[in-house]
Amino acid sequence: MQLLKSIYKTWRRKAFSTLIVDDYRKWKGLDLQVASWHVAKHINTDKPHVAVLLPTSGMFPVSLTAIWSLGKTIVPLNYLLTKEEIDFIIADSGVDTVITVDAMIDMIGGLPDGIKAIKLDKMSFGGLPPIRKSVKCESDMLAALLYTSGTSGKPKGVMLSAGNLLANVDQCKRWVSFAKNDVFLGLLPQFHSFGFTATTLIPSAIGATAVYCAKFNPRKVLDLIRKNKPTVMLAIPSMFNAILNSKSAKASDFDSIRFALSGGEALPDAVYEGFKNRLDVTILEGYGLTETAPVTNLCRPEEQRRGTVGKPVYDVSERIVDENENELPAGQDGEIRITGPNIMQGYFNLEEETKNAFDSKGYFKTGDMGQLDEDGFLYITGRIKEMLIIAGENVFPREIEEVLMNHPDVIAAGVVGRRCCSR
Numbered sequence: 001m002q003l004l005k006s007i008y009k010t011w012r013r014k015a016f017s018t019l020i021v022d023d024y025r026k027w028k029g030l031d032l033q034v035a036s037w038h039v040a041k042h043i044n045t046d047k048p049h050v051a052v053l054l055p056t057s058g059m060f061p062v063s064l065t066a067i068w069s070l071g072k073t074i075v076p077l078n079y080l081l082t083k084e085e086i087d088f089i090i091a092d093s094g095v096d097t098v099i100t101v102d103a104m105i106d107m108i109g110g111l112p113d114g115i116k117a118i119k120l121d122k123m124s125f126g127g128l129p130p131i132r133k134s135v136k137c138e139s140d141m142l143a144a145l146l147y148t149s150g151t152s153g154k155p156k157g158v159m160l161s162a163g164n165l166l167a168n169v170d171q172c173k174r175w176v177s178f179a180k181n182d183v184f185l186g187l188l189p190q191f192h193s194f195g196f197t198a199t200t201l202i203p204s205a206i207g208a209t210a211v212y213c214a215k216f217n218p219r220k221v222l223d224l225i226r227k228n229k230p231t232v233m234l235a236i237p238s239m240f241n242a243i244l245n246s247k248s249a250k251a252s253d254f255d256s257i258r259f260a261l262s263g264g265e266a267l268p269d270a271v272y273e274g275f276k277n278r279l280d281v282t283i284l285e286g287y288g289l290t291e292t293a294p295v296t297n298l299c300r301p302e303e304q305r306r307g308t309v310g311k312p313v314y315d316v317s318e319r320i321v322d323e324n325e326n327e328l329p330a331g332q333d334g335e336i337r338i339t340g341p342n343i344m345q346g347y348f349n350l351e352e353e354t355k356n357a358f359d360s361k362g363y364f365k366t367g368d369m370g371q372l373d374e375d376g377f378l379y380i381t382g383r384i385k386e387m388l389i390i391a392g393e394n395v396f397p398r399e400i401e402e403v404l405m406n407h408p409d410v411i412a413a414g415v416v417g418r419r420c421c422s423r
Helices: 002-013 029-042 059-069 083-093 102-107 162-176 193-206 218-228 237-244 269-278 351-356 397-405
Strands: 018-021 026-028 049-053 073-076 097-100 116-119 142-148 156-161 183-186 209-212 232-235 259-262 283-288 295-298 317-321 334-339 364-372 378-383 388-390 393-395
Touching (some): 002 029, 002 162, 002 193, 018 029, 026 029, 029 059, 049 059, 049 083, 059 097, 059 193, 083 142, 083 156, 097 102, 142 162, 142 193, 156 162, 162 193, 162 295, 183 193, 183 218, 193 209, 193 232, 209 218, 232 237, 237 269, 269 397, 317 364
Parallel strands (some): 049 097, 073 142, 097 116, 232 259, 259 283
Antiparallel strands (some): 018 026, 142 156, 283 295, 317 334, 334 364, 388 393
8 A cells, every 4th residue: 555655664763853742741753663563463363344443543543553554444433423323333444443542441441342452551652563565555545434424324434545634634635735734633533534644644655744632621732832833733613712712822923824724614703803803813624525535626825815625636626516516607506526546345244325425427425415617616505415595586594594603792603593383
């Protein structure tokens, strides 16, 4: 696998440089490489998939590379789900081994019977383990199985190949010119596609430093920023909002930041303006889905336009269609359809849902509404299923939320529809 080779090569090249700082320790390239070999030694299963249940830390890329070196697929477990949902994912993916730590097992209420736990907090990483030659993997190998919410209420396993992930790492790296001297602030959980690719795979592949925070806390994040001087800050709007509302935050704290990106949901105007005016940071927005590995659009600093998620990254093509599949011109709202080398292989064991996820031209149906402007910038309107009809008019919750967020006494807002008998 080319991505695994890139990561291992980077770790060897920077054997004595600190590449990861987390809540538990600092990891040099040599530490990461040796730890990966140690973990691989403990993975003894005939199953093709291995689950990972870990806090955001250097332990995640260590486990990830160990799994890939054996030609197996990683299944990151979302520890914020219910025990029933986690048990479903373990059963659906067919894993019998979970790489984890005791605290995470306690957090989710225990693992199902018959599941083997490889506990990294009980493992010694001292000495040099037997060096195992990595299994040769093709680009179409299933590299990651990321579970996302399903329409039936059951999570769906999104199948991402080695080629999908490598493509997205390369797309992001070239689009924003990430470099080995960058310092990434990793606030996102690594089980999530955004954290998986943007704050784990990208810095690991290019040799940049990553500073991880296992549990988000605004005060702690500000301390990490002051101490480590990150150049790249990736977060979701609620995190940016919490930092903005921290009284101790000041503009000088963010002097090192050259690229601040928000994703996962729309960035409220109040948060954008607050960061820009009070902290002198312009937050850019991006767009993507788990099914797209995940990044499809990024707003670059030199092309910043408020309200847009930017143009499609390299090798991604987008079109906007109406309910009859007719392609719409610039300025008109419709469903966003996407194609590119980063698009998933399909949904695990869900042949019909996979088939229905793509249109007749091979474009992935995102389920999101938006429009392109004349210059190719994408504007997100909302989710098709979120659209409300009020007195015959189409209204998206985001529009109402933006109005509420502009009130000085409102920190966060959410809008849901309710059937009204008088309408």
